[in-house]
Amino acid sequence: MDLRLATRSNGTIIRGFFSLFWCLVVVVSGMAAATNDFTMWNKTQTYELQMTRMLCIDTPYLVTELLECRITLRRNQMPLLHVVIHVPDVYTYIVIQYRLYYKFKTYQPFLIGGELEVCTTLTQSEQGTLHDPLTVYALKVLKHFLPGVIVPCPHGNRTYVVDSVFRKEYAPQSVPAGDYRMDLRFATRSNVTMLSLQGFFSARRKGILGSMLECAKAKDTSSDMHNRTRIFQVQIKRFVCVETPYQQTELLECRTVLRRNRLPLFLVSLRAPQTIDYAMIHLKLNYKFNTYQPFLINDQVEGCEYLRTLKNDPFSIYVYDVVRQILPALVRPCPQGKQTYNQTIEFKESYAPKSVPAGDYRFDVRISNRENVTLIAVEVFDLKFQLQ
Secondary structure (H helix, E strand, C coil): CEEEEECCCCHHHHHHHHCCCCCHHHHHHHHHCCCCCHHHHHHHCCEEEEEEEEEECCCCCCCCEEEEEEEEEECCEEEEEEEEEEEEEEECCCEEEEEEEEECCCEEEEEEEEEEEHHHHHHHHHHCCCCCHHHHHHHHHHHHHCCCCCCCCCEEEEEEEEEEECCHHHCCCCCCCEEEEEEEEEECCCCCEEEEEEEEEEEEECCHHHHHHHHHHCCCCCCHHHHCCCCEEEECCEEEECCCCCCCCEEEEEEEEEECCEEEEEEEEEEEEEEECCCEEEEEEEEECCCEEEEEEEEEEEHHHHHHCCCCCHHHHHHHHHHHHHCCCCCCCCCEEEEEEEEEEECCHHHCCCCCCCEEEEEEEEEECCCCCEEEEEEEEEEEEEEC
8 A cells, every 4th residue: 555644735357356355445434334343343253464564754754853664574464663863854744655565567546545634634633523444443543553643643753763663453354365565654744755665565465366256266257156255245227338339340139137036037139140250359347436437347258269269277277167148149150240149148146256345336438340340248236235
C-alpha cells in the first residue's frame, strides 16, 4: 500500500480473474467493525501475513534529517521497525496520501488510494465527527502503530524516535493471497517530503487460488458439491446486448428470463453468415464504487488461438471447463460462423470459486473480428456476490 503523508497542495486474463478476491467492500467492512482491542480481529483471520522489508525512500529530505531507518527481522514474528528523524520546524497541517499496490508481474495500484489531513482528522476523531470507515480504521491503526507520532498538532521542533511492530492484527479479516507494497509519505504544506516509507508484505492463505485448484481437479464443476462450503450467494439481474445493430452479424434475440430463487437464464440468438477464424474476446470487470469502475480484469485474448493451444495448468482447465458447460456450441475449434447460434445460458453458483469479494459488479464481454468490428457485445449487470 502506498501510504503517503503530504500537504493539501493470454494467461494474464485467467490469472487476473483468479486474483479477484479482495474488494473495497470487504476491506472497509472489516475495518468498520474494528475495535481498539486489535487482538479480537486475528481470531478469524485465515491467512498468514509477513512483512519482508521496509525502506526509507526519496532521501535526503530537505526539511528533515533522517538519522536512522532500519528493520530487524525475527524468526516467526513480525520484524521490529526503527526510525529516527529530526523535524526542526513546527507544522500545523499535514496530509496523508495513501495507495495500495498488489504485485501481478509488477506492483500495480490495487483498490485503496486517497488522502486525509492529519490535524483536521485527529480533531474530528476526538469530537466524534469522523464517520468514514476507511479513515477511521486507518487512523486507529496509525495511532496504535505510531503512538508518539499520531498525536494532536502542532508537530515538529523535536526528534521523533519510532520503535514499533506492524502487528498482524492490524490487517482486515479478509485479504487476497499475494505480495503487496505499502508506501507512507509525510510532507509539508508545500508538498516537500519530510519522510517517505515503503513496506513490503506477503499474505499467504488458501483462498480463491486454492478453490480454483480444487475446481480444476474436480470431474464436474457443475456439481452442487462445490457449493457446500461457500459463504456467499451469487445474484445476476440482467444481461444486455450492447452496441447494436452489428455490421457482420445479426442479433435475433437477446433477453433475460428471471426465475424465482434461481439465477436468471440468458437467451441469445445470433446469426453469423460469414466464416469466423479469428475472434478477439475483450473482457472487462467493473466494480461499483459510486459508479462502475474497471477492476483488475481489462484484457483480451484471441479465442481461436486459445482453443488451439489450451494450456494444461489448473487455471486454464477450470476456465475451459466452465465455459464449455455454459457455451458448448462455441467451445470447439475454429472455423466458426455460417450458422445461427441459439444459446440458453445459465450461470450456476457452483461455477464460481469458493472465495470471492462481496460487492456489485458489471462484467463486459465483447467479441470482434480482425478489423475490430463487433460481432457481439454483452454486459452482465447487477452481478452481486453477497455474504450469506
